[in-house]
Amino acid sequence: MKKHNFSAGPCILPQSVFKESSQAILDFNHSGLSILEISHRSKDFVAVMEEAQHLALELLRLEDKGYKALFLQGGASTQFLMAAYNLLEKKAAYLNTGTWSSKAIKEAKLFGEVEEVASSKDKNFNYIPKNYNIPADADYLHCTSNNTIFGTQIKEFPSVNIPLVCDMSSDIFSRELDFSKFDLIYAGAQKNMGPAGTTLVVVKEDILGKVSRQIPSMLDYQVHIGKDSMFNTPPVFAVYTSMLTLRWIKEKGGIAGIQKLNEEKAALMYGEIDRNPLFEGFAALEDRSIMNATFNLKDEKLKDLFEDLAKAAHINGINGHRSVGGYRASMYNALPKESVEVLVNVMKELETQA
Ligand SMILES: *Cc1c(COP(=O)(O)O)cnc(C)c1O
Numbered sequence: 001m002k003k004h005n006f007s008a009g010p011c012i013l014p015q016s017v018f019k020e021s022s023q024a025i026l027d028f029n030h031s032g033l034s035i036l037e038i039s040h041r042s043k044d045f046v047a048v049m050e051e052a053q054h055l056a057l058e059l060l061r062l063e064d065k066g067y068k069a070l071f072l073q074g075g076a077s078t079q080f081l082m083a084a085y086n087l088l089e090k091k092a093a094y095l096n097t098g099t100w101s102s103k104a105i106k107e108a109k110l111f112g113e114v115e116e117v118a119s120s121k122d123k124n125f126n127y128i129p130k131n132y133n134i135p136a137d138a139d140y141l142h143c144t145s146n147n148t149i150f151g152t153q154i155k156e157f158p159s160v161n162i163p164l165v166c167d168m169s170s171d172i173f174s175r176e177l178d179f180s181k182f183d184l185i186y187a188g189a190q191k192n193m194g195p196a197g198t199t200l201v202v203v204k205e206d207i208l209g210k211v212s213r214q215i216p217s218m219l220d221y222q223v224h225i226g227k228d229s230m231f232n233t234p235p236v237f238a239v240y241t242s243m244l245t246l247r248w249i250k251e252k253g254g255i256a257g258i259q260k261l262n263e264e265k266a267a268l269m270y271g272e273i274d275r276n277p278l279f280e281g282f283a284a285l286e287d288r289s290i291m292n293a294t295f296n297l298k299d300e301k302l303k304d305l306f307e308d309l310a311k312a313a314h315i316n317g318i319n320g321h322r323s324v325g326g327y328r329a330s331m332y333n334a335l336p337k338e339s340v341e342v343l344v345n346v347m348k349e350l351e352t353q354a
Pocket residue numbers: 009074075076077078100144146147148167168169170188189191
């Protein structure tokens with residue numbers, strides 16, 4: 001029996017993508033070969049990489065605007081240092097909205113001065129800071145669009161005259177934004193785009209080549225751009241499966257189509273969190289994420305009953321991160337609305353039984 005998977009990452013992908021990618025493991029494009037055994041330089045795989053890069057830029061509406069899409073390895077965590085390696089000459093500005101931002105800051109400090117422009121640490125990151133000053137002499141501003149662990153999301157991005165760098169790991173392709181405001185976007189695939197193993201990097205080429213330090217080849221965006229993400233063996237299966245998901249997003253009406261569904265799911269989920277007297281939401285109302293809803297039981301004594309009901313309803317992955325506790329329902333693009341309905345019904349059932 002297929003479960004309702006609210007896992008925060010790796011996460012649910014479209015069922016059609018699971019089917020098609022498993023077929024490609026057995027026989028890719030009727031070639032008599034598995035996708036896992038063909039050369040990454042073969043015509044068939046080069047076509048996959050090109051389509052993935054093309055679809056990423058098309059969906060973000062960044063075609064012909066000086067951007068390149070790369071599929072790299074090392075996860076978003078490698079981007080924490082790679083962004084700084086390539087862009088930080090003297091000083092960078094960072095907005096600290098949670099665990100992932102804090103980790104990005106730690107890595108950037110290895111390369112230069114870091115000015116934390118604002119932080120929501122004072123309230124265990126349950127909100128997004130607003131109205132802060134951004135130093136005009138910083139090499140870039142780094143932010144995290146969606147805070148996977150705390151369930152907050154930036155709704156309005158700061159307007160800046162310096163390059164804007166954003167970790168979009170957990171909400172890429174989930175909502176419309178003016179992506180041309182950003183100069184560097186990165187996202188580990190496993191939250192909303194594909195399996196673990198690849199990281200999408202979308203970079204505006206004209207911000208590169210400005211730091212004076214030498215950059216090791218594997219960490220140099222320009223090297224990867226020069227080789228079209230084929231400097232070394234790319235993670236072929238992760239790229240292929242991500243490409244299938246990007247095709248699926250396009251079929252669903254692109255990001256705008258997906259956003260509509262995501263907003264419906266989030267409205268359903270938060271509606272119940274707010275209505276049900278047994279629960280309370282964690283994140284500040286205006287900063288709530290449409291991807292990860294964090295909430296708690298007001299009465300810890302109901303924990304076992306709630307979790308038993310959830311288990312009986314085939315719900316998976318709702319335990320909150322250890323730094324927040326409680327529950328987290330991750331409602332990524334591929335999660336059907338029906339799964340949210342099942343969870344909401346479990347919450348209602350708890351109210352009846354409690
Ligand atoms: C999960 C996550 C990361 C870390 O990604 P890895 O690919 O595991 O390195 C970074 N940033 C955000 C916002 C995340 O959700």
